[in-house]
Amino acid sequence: AATDAPAPLRQRLGALWRRVRHATGIVRGLVPLTWPGTLATLAATAAFLLLGIDRLDLVVLAAAGLAGLALLLLVVLVSICAVAVHFRVRRAPAAVALLLEGGGTQPPGWVLPVPRWLPLVEVEWTWVRPPGVTVAAPPARGGARELVTPARRGEWPGLRRRIVVRDVTGFSAVSWTAASPTHVRVEPSRGALDRLPLLDTLAGGEEL
Secondary structure, X not given: OOOOOOHHHHHHHHHHHXXXXXXXXXXXXXXXXXXXXXXXXXXXXHHHHHHHHOOOOHHHHHHHHHHHHHHHHHHHHHHHHHHHHHHXXXXXXXXXXXXXXXXXXXXXXXEEOOOOOOOOEEEEEEEEEOOOEEEEOOEEOOEEEOEEEEOOOEEEOOEEEEEEEEEOOOOOEEEEEEEEOOEEEEEOOOHHHHHOOOOOOOOOOOOO
């Protein structure tokens, strides 16, 4: 009994740790600066203050100021694009159910409405649930058309996508999870069974 007593405490601590990790992941995804972007911002700020202002180095002052403005522009572009994609995804109709085959590439029919009026910005996404699904996004009319390749069979009551909006340099990025009530079922691949010819013989209809 003495060894079983700490079990509820460990369960509560484990649940608390999972909640903290989940909240940290949400906050980290919404902060529009990646680790390289944060380091570049700190370096530009240090050069601007220590060399540009303290030592009156006009070259460093101009270079650091331009770098800071470029980073700020990237953050603004990524943030605007992320907000636009978020509202477009919320308004996009979701399928009631998806029936997929394992191991084959299939189009679920979902198109991510990517804005084409913002330069230097990339949008990509993955499936969080179901797991083990490879996602490709070739361009299509109205955005990027989703192509998926499931690696495992199963059935899931909902679909969750992890959407990432980033700039081409990798200094700024915003990510979030979009949930959908779409029921997903992945069946074994039928391969060539769908293309087998039906051979008519002299056998009776019930034997056929």
